[in-house]
Amino acid sequence: MKPSNSLAHAPATRRNREPIFNVLQTYLPDPARVLEIASGTGEHAVYLSSNLSQVVHWQPTDIDPTALSSIEARRQSDHHPKLFPARLLDVTAPTEMPQGDYNTLLAINMIHIAPWQAAEGLMKLAQNLLSNDGVLFLYGPFWQADVSPAESNLAFDASLRQRNPLWGIRHLDEVTHLAKEQGLIRQAVVPMPANNLSVVFRKE
Numbered sequence: 001m002k003p004s005n006s007l008a009h010a011p012a013t014r015r016n017r018e019p020i021f022n023v024l025q026t027y028l029p030d031p032a033r034v035l036e037i038a039s040g041t042g043e044h045a046v047y048l049s050s051n052l053s054q055v056v057h058w059q060p061t062d063i064d065p066t067a068l069s070s071i072e073a074r075r076q077s078d079h080h081p082k083l084f085p086a087r088l089l090d091v092t093a094p095t096e097m098p099q100g101d102y103n104t105l106l107a108i109n110m111i112h113i114a115p116w117q118a119a120e121g122l123m124k125l126a127q128n129l130l131s132n133d134g135v136l137f138l139y140g141p142f143w144q145a146d147v148s149p150a151e152s153n154l155a156f157d158a159s160l161r162q163r164n165p166l167w168g169i170r171h172l173d174e175v176t177h178l179a180k181e182q183g184l185i186r187q188a189v190v191p192m193p194a195n196n197l198s199v200v201f202r203k204e
């Protein structure tokens with residue numbers, strides 16, 4: 001994310017937003033009340049909340065105040081009736097957990113760029129917050145037991161670990177196990193461009 005004034009831009013969002021939109025169109029509840037974790041620049045929040053017809057309410061959040069400024073600047077730059085003001089949320093801090101009537105939790109490119117505790121916090125949040133049949137959507141690179149790692153993901157993983165030894169691409173089986181412990185069943189794994197996956201969990 002490169003800040004320019006308060007409006008930050010992450011180049012990957014332009015490339016991945018359409019494929020993500022296509023998967024969400026299939027798996028989102030209708031109507032969808034979405035809590036987005038780690039919204040970053042806010043580009044996905046703006047694009048997806050505006051274009052997904054199922055969405056009636058999109059709440060962007062992030063741990064980083066700079067990200068919140070960017071999300072808010074984007075939100076106010078145009079008419080986004082379904083997009084709510086960005087809120088501070090650290091998914092590892094249970095005392096700050098939001099309340100609300102949400103049936104969708106979404107985290108794009110987060111669990112590998114944060115310590116494993118962020119994945120744990122995300123699953124606990126999903127268990128506490130989602131209504132029955134609610135959906136948790138993850139997007140990013142994962143290691144899969146039956147798939148050889150892509151060269152690009154090996155290099156990306158090494159660069160993440162160099163930046164922070166607690167970061168790194170997660171094993172899909174371990175994430176699925178963590179989800180199951182919190183009552184979330186894996187519903188779909190969708191291959192995405194550039195060796196990423198969309199992973200959809202549903203609360204039982």
Ligand SMILES: C[S@@+](CC[C@H](N)C(=O)[O-])C[C@H]1O[C@@H](n2cnc3c(N)ncnc32)[C@H](O)[C@@H]1O
Pocket residue numbers: 010013037038039040041044062063064067089090091092107108109110113114118
């Ligand atoms: C690579 S960015 C992804 C942003 C956006 N989802 C996207 O795809 O463009 C990772 C984001 O995770 C956020 N993040 C890291 N740790 C977090 C935590 N514990 N709780 C909430 N957000 C966190 C960072 O502030 C950052 O905005």
